[in-house]
Amino acid sequence: MAKMTASAQKIIHRGALLHFLADPQTHGTAAYEYFPDGALLIEQGRILRAAPAELLLRDMPDVPVIHHENSLILPGLVDTHVHYPQTDIIASYGESLLDWLNDYAFPAEMAFAERDHCQRIAERFIEQLLQNGTTSALVFATVHPQSVDCFFQTAQQHNLRMACGKTLMDCNAPPALCDTAASAYDDSRRLIEKWHRQGRLCYAVTPRFALTSSAAQLAAAGRLMQEYDDVLLHTHLSENLNELEAVRRLHPQAANYVEVYHQHGLVCERSLFAHSIHLSDEEWQRLAQQQARIAFCPTSNFMLGSGLFNSRCAQQHGVAVALGSDIGGGSSFSLLKVIEEAYKCARLRGDFIRPTTLWYWATLGGAHALQMDSAIGNFTAEKEADFIVLNAEKIPLLKRRLAQVKTLEEQLLLMAVLGDERLIQQVYIMGQAQYAPCAALPITP
Ligand code: GUN
Ligand code: ZN
Numbered sequence: 001m002a003k004m005t006a007s008a009q010k011i012i013h014r015g016a017l018l019h020f021l022a023d024p025q026t027h028g029t030a031a032y033e034y035f036p037d038g039a040l041l042i043e044q045g046r047i048l049r050a051a052p053a054e055l056l057l058r059d060m061p062d063v064p065v066i067h068h069e070n071s072l073i074l075p076g077l078v079d080t081h082v083h084y085p086q087t088d089i090i091a092s093y094g095e096s097l098l099d100w101l102n103d104y105a106f107p108a109e110m111a112f113a114e115r116d117h118c119q120r121i122a123e124r125f126i127e128q129l130l131q132n133g134t135t136s137a138l139v140f141a142t143v144h145p146q147s148v149d150c151f152f153q154t155a156q157q158h159n160l161r162m163a164c165g166k167t168l169m170d171c172n173a174p175p176a177l178c179d180t181a182a183s184a185y186d187d188s189r190r191l192i193e194k195w196h197r198q199g200r201l202c203y204a205v206t207p208r209f210a211l212t213s214s215a216a217q218l219a220a221a222g223r224l225m226q227e228y229d230d231v232l233l234h235t236h237l238s239e240n241l242n243e244l245e246a247v248r249r250l251h252p253q254a255a256n257y258v259e260v261y262h263q264h265g266l267v268c269e270r271s272l273f274a275h276s277i278h279l280s281d282e283e284w285q286r287l288a289q290q291q292a293r294i295a296f297c298p299t300s301n302f303m304l305g306s307g308l309f310n311s312r313c314a315q316q317h318g319v320a321v322a323l324g325s326d327i328g329g330g331s332s333f334s335l336l337k338v339i340e341e342a343y344k345c346a347r348l349r350g351d352f353i354r355p356t357t358l359w360y361w362a363t364l365g366g367a368h369a370l371q372m373d374s375a376i377g378n379f380t381a382e383k384e385a386d387f388i389v390l391n392a393e394k395i396p397l398l399k400r401r402l403a404q405v406k407t408l409e410e411q412l413l414l415m416a417v418l419g420d421e422r423l424i425q426q427v428y429i430m431g432q433a434q435y436a437p438c439a440a441l442p443i444t445p
Helices: 002-008 024-031 053-059 084-089 097-113 115-131 145-157 181-195 215-227 241-250 257-262 281-289 298-303 311-317 335-348 355-362 364-369 396-402 408-418
Strands: 011-020 032-043 046-052 065-075 077-083 134-140 161-165 201-207 232-237 271-275 293-296 320-323 387-390 424-429 432-435
Touching (some): 011 387, 024 032, 065 424, 077 320, 084 145, 097 115, 115 145, 134 364, 145 201, 161 232, 181 201, 181 215, 232 257, 241 257, 311 320, 311 335, 320 335, 320 364, 335 408, 355 408
Parallel strands (some): 293 320
Antiparallel strands (some): 065 387
């Protein structure tokens, strides 16, 4: 009861404050607000106002203030492509995609036939997200419906805004991991009815990729997308050259990979395609025409040797991009590391992505990609108060370097490159402190 009273009161969080209002690629410096001494007014878990501290404290002299000294307050980070069942195979040794799936991902996912295992890993996964400042995500479960139940239950316990779905796969996978077109449809329907729009939860129809779904199963996924007009579509697209060849053989009727999905009604503004590395011009045009979104997953693309995502092409075609850790193909839960590798990926292509764009992708851009930008992603009035507090105190080299920077772009790049989970001092969910790192544990031999 005391807790409810406290959260119903107004409160101000004071510190440096950065949030995005639009895409810096199209809106330049008008795309964000940065207040070196800022303040965030919150009531009942929602943002009322973000402003320079001087103004807000003058207008609201009686509201209690939590002062985050030497800290930067940002919206919670959004991971637009991640597999919770692959938490414990992160950083598996050296195979490209199709071998990696057979050797590591599929065996790990078989263990999710057991409910206790689903529950245990869901809890560890969410702990990892929060430790790294990720407050929302679009998450692959496994083929087992109970893997979705356990994930959503755990997300609900933490009051997180999350999207997830049962993986659909009826061919080219171990029999223990296969469903059918009919059971995929029935199970997904039941899960949608049970979880979609329950509090902060959202369902995503989740065919794994075109190589593990028959045409009949993709058609069933398309039917679900028609019947439920606000669920998401989550899948992989054009990640690896051997995958592309196998998809051509399995779906010879389609002119290209994007058309395999498009023919079944799976390419729309609610679609999130992970990777999208080896796309033809026609495919870019189709994604743009249908307003589909892409999860750029550089840490995974480097680990699996999949290729260099063409962010310049995405920008030229006006296709919205956000960031994904793609755990366990990706090598870190931290979106700071994903930002760093995205920056390097562009450099390797001879391109350049501004740090403001990268942080936009990790916050409001991620929320936009998941159709969640009316609820989260920045600090405009009425938004849900999911935010993180960054403080470099525990990273002395970063602290020293930050003292030298002259521009916000320099600061944002530095925080991503030299930062890690030690930078995440606090995570607030709907205005409530959810996570603060424990005191350092003694190292025992
Ligand atoms: N393509 C199909 N399944 C997967 C997966 O689990 N991880 C990655 N990175 N790519 C995929
Ligand atoms: Zn993936």
